[in-house]
Amino acid sequence: MGAGLRNGGRELYWLQPDGTMMAAEVSMGQTFQPENVAALFGTGPMNATARYGVTADGKRFLVAARDETDGPQPVTMVQNWLAGARR
Numbered sequence: 001m002g003a004g005l006r007n008g009g010r011e012l013y014w015l016q017p018d019g020t021m022m023a024a025e026v027s028m029g030q031t032f033q034p035e036n037v038a039a040l041f042g043t044g045p046m047n048a049t050a051r052y053g054v055t056a057d058g059k060r061f062l063v064a065a066r067d068e069t070d071g072p073q074p075v076t077m078v079q080n081w082l083a084g085a086r087r
Helices: 081-085
Strands: 003-006 011-015 020-028 032-042 051-054 061-064
Touching: 011 051
Parallel strands: none
Antiparallel strands: 003 011, 011 020, 020 032, 051 061
């Protein structure tokens, strides 16, 4: 599901398969040393297409996942949306 780093590479984020966003402080030396591992919040079960991002301060997250429980979902593409927003 991927992993993300912040704080100069000293904090690691990852999504567990059950949808729990996790965080750990890390130090790199001769070995990888995770410390203070914590569950941050739950997002519900994820699949392999789940993606996420975290702000530089680690206070906001964006999690995007495709829900496959109801089958394929339609996709809407909006082109030139900025011109419509100016009206």
